[in-house]
Amino acid sequence: MRKNFLVAITVVAIAILTMDFHCGKEDISKPFDYQFTAGVDIYPLKKFYSLGDTIWIETDLPSKYLYDSKSGQSINADTTKILFRATYGEFGTSVTNPPNGFCEILSSNGNIVQPGQSQWATDGYLEYGCGQPSFRCRIGFKPRFRGAYSIFLVTGDLLRNCPLKIKPLYATLALKYKNVDLNLDVFNSLPANIKGSDNGAFYINKINNREMFVVDVQ
Secondary structure: HHHHHHHHHHHHHHHHHHHHHHHHOHHHOOOOHHHHHEEEEEEEEOOOEEEOOOOEEEEEOOOOEEEEEEEEEEEOOEEEEEEEEEEEEEEEOOOOOOOOOOEEEEEOOEOOOOOEEEEOEEEEEEEEOOOOOOOOOEEEEEOOOOOOEEEEEEEEEOEEOOOOOOOOOEEEEEEEEEEEOOOHHHHOOOOHOOOOOOOHHHHHHHOOOEEEEEEOOO
């Protein structure tokens, strides 16, 4: 119970701390010029995975135009780069803090994804956009252990401005999984003792908000 409670707190803490890191010296009282949103694809989309599988998540952004939830319009954001980040975290395995992480982090198309590790999770991080024709990028997770995991989107980052661009954008990008089956039924079938002290309410909320995908590795 205690471990799963700490996992939930860790996810929230990572999100808060990284938002603060990316905001830097920005005036937090200043309203954002834009609040962009975009969808994330998962493939292959399955109920159960094996150790030989690679689970890819990819931004559905085939251009440099981003949808602004404030104005309801698509805005040309080619002066910026986006941050694409996700955490692969375990629910209830007997493994903690493995030397090489809970999964292998894979890059594609020559774009290097930076890995990160913690006691109960492995992260993938990618900055993308400057010099590329679109914001479409992806991160691969190749499981190293059997068990139940989540792929949690760390979202709402402040966009970074490309070098030598005259007009910077002060905006955030909220990434969410598309309206697909995120394996809520798989999560519900897990033993109660690995869902956390709130009987899984934290994780269910993240799934319903399309921020978390459940992975069962067999």
